[in-house]
Amino acid sequence: MLELLNIKKKFGAVTALDRASFAMEKGEIVALLGANGSGKSTLVKILGGTVKKDAGTIKIDQKPVEIRSSAESRNLKIAVAYQELSLIPKMTVYENVMMGHFIKGKFGQVDERKNRSFVASLLEKYGADCGLDEYPKDLPSSTLSIIEIVKAVSWDPDILLLDEVTAALHHNEVEILFSNLRALSEKGVSIVMVTHRLGEIFNIASRAVILRNGESVADVDLKKTDINKIVYYMTGKIPEIVENPSDEKRSGEDAVLIVDNLTIGESVRNVSMRVNRGEIIGLGGLEGQGQSQFLRSIYGAIPLESGSITIAGRKVDYKSSADAVKDGIGFISGNRNRESIFNLRTIGENIFSAKMSMGRDFSPISNRMIIQQANQIVQEYDIKIGQINDPITSLSGGNQQKVVFGRWILVSPAILLLDDPTKGVDVSSRRELHNFLRKAADQGMTVLIVSSDNDELLEIANRIYVFYEGGIHCMLCGTDCTEEKLVSAMMGMTVKDSAK
Ligand SMILES: Nc1ncnc2c1ncn2[C@@H]1O[C@H](COP(=O)(O)OP(=O)(O)OP(=O)(O)O)[C@@H](O)[C@H]1O
Ligand SMILES: [Mg+2]
Incomplete structure (x- = not known):
C-alpha cells in the first residue's frame, strides 16, 4: 500500500x-x-x-x-x-x-x-x-x-x-x-x-x-x-565478537566510591554501595525507581538529604556539578536536548566543552586546539559530520550522542557516570563505546551506568544494582547476571520467585 x-x-x-x-x-x-x-x-x-x-x-x-x-x-x-x-x-x-x-x-x-x-x-x-x-x-x-x-x-x-x-x-x-x-x-x-x-x-x-x-x-x-x-x-563489515566483561574481582581495598545510607526525599531511600576502582557498575530498574536521581546526586546536581558520599577517601558534598567536574567526575546523559547538547554551538565546541570546564589552568584556549582535538575524536569514534564548525544540530541523533561521549573521553575522568548513554546510538557504535568503557575501566576508570536497556547492562556491567521504589532491591553479579533474574528483580520480585 x-x-x-x-x-x-x-x-x-x-x-x-x-x-x-x-x-x-x-x-x-x-x-x-x-x-x-x-x-x-x-x-x-x-x-x-x-x-x-x-x-x-x-x-x-x-x-x-x-x-x-x-x-x-x-x-x-x-x-x-x-x-x-x-x-x-x-x-x-x-x-x-x-x-x-x-x-x-x-x-x-x-x-x-x-x-x-x-x-x-x-x-x-x-x-x-x-x-x-x-x-x-x-x-x-x-x-x-x-x-x-x-x-x-x-x-x-x-x-x-x-x-x-x-x-x-x-x-x-x-x-x-x-x-x-x-x-x-x-x-x-x-x-x-x-x-x-x-x-x-x-x-x-x-x-x-x-x-x-x-x-x-x-x-x-x-x-x-x-x-x-x-x-x-x-x-558492510562482519561484526567482531564482543568480549564479555571480565569477572575478575577488582581489589576490595581500593574503594573509590562509598555511598552510605543516601536518602533524597521520596525518590532515593537508604541506598548504600561500595564501588572499587576500575569496576563497571550497572544501575538497573524500571523508570523512576530512583536510579537516575541517585546518579545525579553523586554528581552534585541533586542535593542529598541525608547519608554520605565518600570519593577517594574524602567525604564530599558538592554544591554544584561544576565542583564534581573539577574532582574528575564526568557525567553523560542520554537526554541530549535537555542536559547534554549546547544547541547554539558547533560540533567542535560541544566536544571541547568538558575540557574547558575542568578549568585546571588558565592558559588561553586557541580555536586551533579545539578544532584539532575535536577532529581527533570525530575520527576515532567515526562520528558522521559535515564540517567541525557546523552546528551540532546538523548531526543525526546518534551522532550527537557520540559527540557527548567524545567530550568526556577527552578529559578521562576518574569516575564516569552515565545515564542511558547509548540511547539512539547504533549497534556497532554502541559496541565501540562499550569497548572504550572496558578499556578505560581496565586502566582504572570507575564507571556507573544507568540504562533503560537491559541488554546493555548485561553486556557491560561487572555488577548490577537493581533499584526498586527508591531502594536497592538486590545486587546481581557473576552467573546471576541473566535477563530473567534482572527482569524479575526490576519488578520487585526476588530472584527465587522468578524461578518458580
Ligand atoms: N537538517 C539537517 N541539516 C544538515 N544535515 C542533516 C540534517 N538532517 C540530517 N542531516 C544529515 O543527514 C544524514 C542522515 O541523517 P538522519 O537523521 O536521517 O540519520 P539517522 O539514520 O536517523 O541516524 P540516527 O540513527 O543517528 O538517528 C546525516 O549525515 C545527518 O548529519
Ligand atoms: Mg534518526
Missing part, C-alpha cells in the same frame, strides 16, 4: 538519502534499520511532510502522491512519532496530543469533556504515567516518548511511523507498546519502526529494510535472519 522509490535528499553537501526504496503492505510491521546517520529519520520526515525530498516517487495504493507539508501527510492518513519529539513545552500533555484535531461538538465548539476522556484513555492504554494538565518539562523522557506515540496514534492513521520511540523506554513500557502495536496492525494499520535495539525487532516486526549511507541495501525476512547479518548489512 505504501511504496517509496529511489528517494534522494541532500542537505548542502551531505547526502542523507540516495536511492532509498521501501515498500509495505496494509497491516505490516516493518523495521527500518541503519547505522547512525544512514538516513532513517530523513526518510521518516519526508513521509511526515517536514522534509522535502529532492527526487524519487512516493505511492500510496499505487497512486503517486506529493507530501509538501505535515497537513498533506495527515490528509494521507500518515502519522509520525519523531525521534527528537514534537511536543511543545508551553502546552500541556492534553493540548499537545489534541493540537490540530480537537473533537468538536454539535455546534462546532470544542467538546472539552470528550477530548479529555479520549486523551486520558489513550494515555492509560499506552501506560503513560502523567496527568493531562502536566507540562513536558516536568516529565521523564520515557513518559515523553509515550506521549509522542499517543499523539501520533490519536490521529487514527493508516500508516504509523515510529522513529526510535523505544530508545528511552523500559522493559515493561516496551511490552505495553508492542501489544498495542500488534492490535493496531491487526486492524490494518501499517507500521514502520525505526530502532537501534535490534533484539526487539524480532518480537514485533516481520521484515526489516536496511539503509546504508542513504541507500536501501537489504530487505530481509526476520524469521530467516539474525543480528549479525543485519549488522553486516548496516555496516
Whole structure:
C-alpha cells in the first residue's frame, strides 16, 4: 500500500538519502534499520511532510502522491512519532496530543469533556504515567516518548511511523507498546519502526529494510535472519565478537566510591554501595525507581538529604556539578536536548566543552586546539559530520550522542557516570563505546551506568544494582547476571520467585 522509490535528499553537501526504496503492505510491521546517520529519520520526515525530498516517487495504493507539508501527510492518513519529539513545552500533555484535531461538538465548539476522556484513555492504554494538565518539562523522557506515540496514534492513521520511540523506554513500557502495536496492525494499520535495539525487532516486526549511507541495501525476512547479518548489512563489515566483561574481582581495598545510607526525599531511600576502582557498575530498574536521581546526586546536581558520599577517601558534598567536574567526575546523559547538547554551538565546541570546564589552568584556549582535538575524536569514534564548525544540530541523533561521549573521553575522568548513554546510538557504535568503557575501566576508570536497556547492562556491567521504589532491591553479579533474574528483580520480585 505504501511504496517509496529511489528517494534522494541532500542537505548542502551531505547526502542523507540516495536511492532509498521501501515498500509495505496494509497491516505490516516493518523495521527500518541503519547505522547512525544512514538516513532513517530523513526518510521518516519526508513521509511526515517536514522534509522535502529532492527526487524519487512516493505511492500510496499505487497512486503517486506529493507530501509538501505535515497537513498533506495527515490528509494521507500518515502519522509520525519523531525521534527528537514534537511536543511543545508551553502546552500541556492534553493540548499537545489534541493540537490540530480537537473533537468538536454539535455546534462546532470544542467538546472539552470528550477530548479529555479520549486523551486520558489513550494515555492509560499506552501506560503513560502523567496527568493531562502536566507540562513536558516536568516529565521523564520515557513518559515523553509515550506521549509522542499517543499523539501520533490519536490521529487514527493508516500508516504509523515510529522513529526510535523505544530508545528511552523500559522493559515493561516496551511490552505495553508492542501489544498495542500488534492490535493496531491487526486492524490494518501499517507500521514502520525505526530502532537501534535490534533484539526487539524480532518480537514485533516481520521484515526489516536496511539503509546504508542513504541507500536501501537489504530487505530481509526476520524469521530467516539474525543480528549479525543485519549488522553486516548496516555496516558492510562482519561484526567482531564482543568480549564479555571480565569477572575478575577488582581489589576490595581500593574503594573509590562509598555511598552510605543516601536518602533524597521520596525518590532515593537508604541506598548504600561500595564501588572499587576500575569496576563497571550497572544501575538497573524500571523508570523512576530512583536510579537516575541517585546518579545525579553523586554528581552534585541533586542535593542529598541525608547519608554520605565518600570519593577517594574524602567525604564530599558538592554544591554544584561544576565542583564534581573539577574532582574528575564526568557525567553523560542520554537526554541530549535537555542536559547534554549546547544547541547554539558547533560540533567542535560541544566536544571541547568538558575540557574547558575542568578549568585546571588558565592558559588561553586557541580555536586551533579545539578544532584539532575535536577532529581527533570525530575520527576515532567515526562520528558522521559535515564540517567541525557546523552546528551540532546538523548531526543525526546518534551522532550527537557520540559527540557527548567524545567530550568526556577527552578529559578521562576518574569516575564516569552515565545515564542511558547509548540511547539512539547504533549497534556497532554502541559496541565501540562499550569497548572504550572496558578499556578505560581496565586502566582504572570507575564507571556507573544507568540504562533503560537491559541488554546493555548485561553486556557491560561487572555488577548490577537493581533499584526498586527508591531502594536497592538486590545486587546481581557473576552467573546471576541473566535477563530473567534482572527482569524479575526490576519488578520487585526476588530472584527465587522468578524461578518458580
Ligand atoms: N537538517 C539537517 N541539516 C544538515 N544535515 C542533516 C540534517 N538532517 C540530517 N542531516 C544529515 O543527514 C544524514 C542522515 O541523517 P538522519 O537523521 O536521517 O540519520 P539517522 O539514520 O536517523 O541516524 P540516527 O540513527 O543517528 O538517528 C546525516 O549525515 C545527518 O548529519
Ligand atoms: Mg534518526
